[in-house]
Amino acid sequence: xxxxxxxxxxxxxxxGCDKKDEEDTCITYREASIANIDAPKAGxxxxxxxxxxxxxxxNGCGFFDSFxxxxxxxxxxxxxxxxxxxxxxxxxxxxxxFEVDYVFNSNVAGDYxxxxxxxxxEFIDVTIKIE
Numbered sequence: 001x002x003x004x005x006x007x008x009x010x011x012x013x014x015x016g017c018d019k020k021d022e023e024d025t026c027i028t029y030r031e032a033s034i035a036n037i038d039a040p041k042a043g044x045x046x047x048x049x050x051x052x053x054x055x056x057x058x059n060g061c062g063f064f065d066s067f068x069x070x071x072x073x074x075x076x077x078x079x080x081x082x083x084x085x086x087x088x089x090x091x092x093x094x095x096x097x098f099e100v101d102y103v104f105n106s107n108v109a110g111d112y113x114x115x116x117x118x119x120x121x122e123f124i125d126v127t128i129k130i131e
Contacts, residue, residue, distance in 0.1 A: 026088030029065060032057055032081040034118045035097055042129040045109055049128060051102040053116070055081045060092030064100045075110060080117040106130050 038052035057063070065084035071077055079102065085091075106112065109130050115123040 026086055028085045028087065029082055030058070030062075030085065031068075031117065032062070032064075032083040034081055034116050034124060037116055037124050037126055039114075039126050039128065042131060045130055046105065046107050049104045049130075051104065051114070051116075051126070052099060053081060053102050054097055054099050055083070056095055056097050057083045057085070058095060059085070059087075060094060060096060061085045061087050061089065062096070064098060067102060072115070076113045076115065078115045078117065078123070104128070 032055040034053060034055050036054040038054075040049060043049040055064070062083045062085045065082045068080040068082055069077055070080075081100070104112070104114075112128050112130060114126045114128070116126065118124050
C-alpha cells in the first residue's frame with residue numbers, strides 16, 4: 001500500500017505540472033506605442049530604406065517582438081510594433097523607450113506612404129519617394 005501511494009505521488013509530481021503551460025501563460029504580446037520615427041525622404045529602387053523607430057513598452061518586461069504590417073493598397077502600409085512581455089518574473093514599473101530598425105525595399109519607383117501606429121487613435125505618417 002505504501003508503494004502504491006508513493007507511486008501516485010510521484011506520478012502527480014512528474015506529470016501534474018507542465019512547465020510549457022506555465023511559460024505560455026507568462027508571455028503576452030501587445031501593441032507598443034511609437035514615440036518617434038527617423039526616416040529618409042527618398043531612396044533608390046532595390047535599396048534598403050531604414051526607418052529608426054523609437055517605441056515604448058509599459059514595463060521592464062517588454063521587448064521588441066515583431067512588426068505587424070497591413071497593406072492598405074499597393075503604395076500604403078500600416079505598421080504596428082508588437083512587444084513581447086515575459087511577466088512571470090519581477091518587472092520594473094517604468095515606461096521604457098527602445099529603438100528598432102524597420103527596413104523597406106521596393107523594386108518599383110514611386111511614392112510610398114507608411115502609417116506607423118502611435119496609439120489606438122493616432123498614426124505617424126511618413127512618405128518616401130523611391131527613384
